[in-house]
Amino acid sequence: MNTFEAVRIVAAREIRVKLRDKTFLFSTIFFLLFSVGATVLPALLADGASTVAVTGTAPAAVTAAGLDVRTVADEAAARAQVRDGEVDAALLGDGTVVALTDAPSDLVNALSTRPTVELLDPSAVDDTLLVLVPMFFGLIFFFVSLMFGLQIAQSVTEEKQTRVVEILVASVPVRVLLAGKVLAGTVLAFGQIALIAVVALAGMRIAGGDSGLLTLLGPAIAWFLPFFLIGFVMLAALWAAVGALVNRQEDLSGASMPVQMVVLLPFFAVTMFSGDPAVMKVLSYVPFSAPTAMPVRLFQGDAAGWEPVASLVLLAAATVAVLFVGARLYEGSLLRSNGRTSMAAAWRDREARRLADLETESA
Known part of the structure; x- marks a missing residue:
């Protein structure tokens, strides 16, 4: 052997x-x-209702979806809250959704038409x-x-x-x-x-x-x-x-x-x-x-x-x-x-x- x-x-x-x-x-x-x-x-932890910063009045569809809506003064303030992690996303006056790494699906689905999505840091983990x-x-x-x-x-x-x-x-x-x-x-x-x-x-x-x-x-x-x-x-x-x-x-x-x-x-x-x-x-x-x-x-x-x-x-x-x-x-x-x-x-x-x-x- x-x-x-x-x-x-x-x-x-x-x-x-x-x-x-x-x-x-x-x-x-x-x-x-x-x-x-x-x-x-x-994925399970991410299923909660999203917090959304809006400039002006939030659309009725967003309010009806049960999202946590926060009104801000302008688009700069909305982007700042997204970047600082205070909100999950922001909905601008022209219908654009601003997010950091990924757009919240509950916000996107609540809008009547699919909006333009702008990711501030798409490579972030x-x-x-x-x-x-x-x-x-x-x-x-x-x-x-x-x-x-x-x-x-x-x-x-x-x-x-x-x-x-x-x-x-x-x-x-x-x-x-x-x-x-x-x-x-x-x-x-x-x-x-x-x-x-x-x-x-x-x-x-x-x-x-x-x-x-x-x-x-x-x-x-x-x-x-x-x-x-x-x-x-x-x-x-x-x-x-x-x-x-x-x-x-x-x-x-x-x-x-x-x-x-x-x-x-x-x-x-x-x-x-x-x-x-x-x-x-x-x-x-x-x-x-x-x-x-x-x-x-x-x-x-x-x-x-x-x-x-x-x-x-x-x-x-x-x-x-x-x-x-x-x-x-x-x-x-x-x-x-x-x-x-x-x-x-x-x-x-x-x-x-x-x-x-x-x-x-x-x-």
């Missing part, structure tokens, strides 16, 4: 186990419902979406990477605790076992994320999302997928190493705290500073926050065309480095059964094993 075949067998076993896990199935359903809600909710989209990307990456990462760590610890790992290592190399677990977790997590992305786009269609919104959100979701894939592989190696450092499930929570913080802090940073372009630009190049920050910047229109490519390359380089560190800690602690192993001890033990293997080969 070659290395690739061994990795495939280990990964297939892990995938079969997880597909029968009720927690995995329920979490998938939850995230699908969440993605539908996140895409449909903005709705304020509700500016809050929901960063939260959407952040929650998806945080919960999925945390959930699947913990499952990888728990699987490794369980095999150590039951001493099954000794049988497995006798059949396949340690790195093959690690590669299989990381591959299985990545396939399941990426499959879940891809399904959520498809459902989110479908939810936008069902909610009546316009082509402008799809144009903004589509590239962000498309870039989120490769960012998530590479970012999860990086974190999966760390989770597997954490699982190998302990011998009991009870000790896993404390040992995994550093990795949990690595996942948690970027989530809070992106959601809290999504409105600060300078901070978001820095976060989009930090490997642990880039999978969330860069898609958000693409949605907001703040990223140049070359930036996601550069950020993805930097993330890939960081992933290679983290994989090396995680594999070394995993190998140095997997077969140790004398309590919790420190990272320093695991690092030294892996080096000692390598030197011993070289001496054996030389002899």
Whole structure:
């Protein structure tokens, strides 16, 4: 059996186990419902009666439609209230409707003839979406990477605790076992994320999302997928190493705290500073926050065309480095059964094993 075949067998076993896990199935359903809600909710929130500034007397059709009509002195005042967000739209004396990003459908439909529509800032993103989209990307990456990462760590610890790992290592190399677990977790997590992305786009269609919104959100979701894939592989190696450092499930929570913080802090940073372009630009190049920050910047229109490519390359380089560190800690602690192993001890033990293997080969 070659290395690739061994990795495939280990990964297939892990995938079969997880597909029968009720927690995995329920979490998938939850995230699908969440993605539908996140895409449909903005349309539902926009269904209230619009506030309209008018110059002079409002037409009877507008009054009958139940709109909140506010009389202003002149057209300049009407445009100023629209730009400041005090009203949703303005109806000028010549019948022109003035709006900021999109004309309110209830006002347009109330008029007897379709008026001329003037948009002051057609490229602006709705304020509700500016809050929901960063939260959407952040929650998806945080919960999925945390959930699947913990499952990888728990699987490794369980095999150590039951001493099954000794049988497995006798059949396949340690790195093959690690590669299989990381591959299985990545396939399941990426499959879940891809399904959520498809459902989110479908939810936008069902909610009546316009082509402008799809144009903004589509590239962000498309870039989120490769960012998530590479970012999860990086974190999966760390989770597997954490699982190998302990011998009991009870000790896993404390040992995994550093990795949990690595996942948690970027989530809070992106959601809290999504409105600060300078901070978001820095976060989009930090490997642990880039999978969330860069898609958000693409949605907001703040990223140049070359930036996601550069950020993805930097993330890939960081992933290679983290994989090396995680594999070394995993190998140095997997077969140790004398309590919790420190990272320093695991690092030294892996080096000692390598030197011993070289001496054996030389002899």
